[in-house]
Amino acid sequence: MSDHAKLDFSELVESYYTPLYRFAYSLAKNEHEASDLTQQTFVIYAQKGDSLRDASKIKSWLFTTLYREFLRLRRRAAHVTPQENEILEVEAPPVEPGIARALDSQSALEALEQVDEAYRAPLTLFYLKDLSYKEIAASLDIPIGTVMSRLSRGKAQLKTILLSRAAS
Amino acid sequence: MDSTQAKAILSAYRADMPDADEAAFAEALEQVGHDPELAQWFEDEQNFDEIFAGKLHDIQPPADLKDKLLALDPDKKTIPFPQPESDSSTPKPQLPGQRPWWKRSSILSAAATVAVLLGFGAVLLDPSKLEAEPELNQFYDQLGDNFRQNPKLTGTSNDLDDIRGKLRASGLRAPGALPPKVDSLAEVGFGSFSYKGTTISYVVESQGNQTFCLYLLDKSLAGNALPQDGTPVIFQQEDLAMMAWVGPQNLCVLIVRGPVEEMNNLR
Structure with missing residues (x-):
């Protein structure tokens, strides 16, 4: 039995639905779409979660899934800008x-x-x-x-x- | 490392991160101890982060979202299909929805008077046992051809209610209450085409890398080939999996490319 098989769906919902919703709301900025994204994330988990072998990665997987769903719905491509792996000098203005x-x-x-x-x-x-x-x-x-x-x-x-x- | 470089690095620092001991921060953090101006900036930065993070944590999910999510539990197979109004004697259990309540509630409130929710399940039939009406078979063929040619969208939207409104505004068939797992597919857009003097509307949906198309036809086409109680029938049509059911208003045919197993998840 994989670690995943021991995970309880309701415990996952209890643990992660609020942070996932907040992330979704931050991306979508409306309650409807945020709820939709959160639900779709758990729908996908219900369908594909069996393939997850490592229970410790479920949280990241849920956030990844939600983010991909958001990008897919918005038809946006997640581009990685080249030469971004270095922390460059950034002058941030002070904020009171x-x-x-x-x-x-x-x-x-x-x-x-x-x-x-x-x-x-x-x-x-x-x-x-x-x-x-x-x-x-x-x-x-x-x-x-x-x-x-x-x-x-x-x-x-x-x-x-x-x-x-x-x-x- | 000068002060500006240190600030750039430390601006990404959060002390309560489980992996805040990343080597990238070590040198900059050490510099904080030697540079009073940098130390003051760092303190202000941490305060700003704490305040701003607090604003995001004020966001609270809708009160009933958790119940909606718990209803998705794959081990609790209680998800029924909506039923037509003819069978109104059975008690109406609460429909655990995959659709957000703001969409579902309006549908359910209207459907509550006409729909009865029976047990979960679809009928997976051997194609050879299907006794579809000859004309219905022709429509299945036509739908398959349309699907293979990638249905053209006359409008795009990821909101099913929006699609319903636009289809109705154009005088076209619009989907009514859908089986929850079908309802959970992500809408892409809609369109229509004509065949044998009738207009067939459709909603293109997706899930992962798969594209689905839900076709809406005159329910009289079903004849006796499909259960009238709304029970879906799944079958293979060459390279396509199809699921057909008689809804309250329409004959619904959902198509995806692949074996019938592709459709089983939507039962």
Whole structure:
């Protein structure tokens, strides 16, 4: 019997549906599509989960599946920009704590939405705190060095966006 | 490593990451201890991250999402097919949906008065035992030909309710309540074509790498070839797997390329 066979479906739902929904909502920015993506992820798990041999990878697998479903629905290709494996120098503007505190979750998502798509997913997963760096890399199918560089660049963009919104 | 390089690296750092001890951070973290300005920046950065992360954690799933997900448990095969209104004496169990409630609730509320949900299951028939009406067989052939030529989309949408509305607005047949696992396929778009003086509408859907097409026809075509209680019939038509059932409004034929086993997951 594989590790997977010992996993209880309801326990998986209990453990992961909230973080998966948050990730989905961060990507889709509407309740309907976020619920749809979350459900589709578990539908696919119900159909294909038997092929998972390593129970420790289920969390990454679920996030990967959800992200791929999102990309597929949006008909977007997940391109990996070349020469991104190095953490390059990024100057992020300082953001007063009050600016971040004044945000509500919707405003935070709207700011994230303006971040370049390549940086948005890793940045969202970073802030959701559900995955390690390696798991983020696995979920997005990119090298861990790329995760780091996208986080740096994504945060720099995010801060610039927040400052711009605060000034306007 | 200068201060700017250290900031770039540390901006990706989160102390509570299980693998925050990545070597990439070590040198930059060490530099924090020697550079007061960098240390202050790092503290501000961590505060910003904590505040922003908190905003995302304010997002809460809809109250009934968990129940919808638990209903997908493959070990609890309680997913029924919608039934036509003729059989209204059976109690109506709660339909565990794979479709999001905002789509399903409207469908169910309308269907609740006309639909009775019976037991789960499809009939997997030996093609040789199928006694389809001759005309129905011609339609199956035509649907197969249309599918093999990649049905042309007159509109794209990933929202079934949206597709329903557009088909109805064009005076075309639109899908009613679908079996939950069929309902869970991801919509791509819709279209229509004419055959033997009748217009056949269709919804193209996908799951993984597979493309499905749900064709909607006049239910009178089914004759006695299909169960009138909505039980689906799965059969092979050359290189295509087909699942046909009589819905409340339409004769529905779902097609995917491959053996009939491809369709079994949707029973």
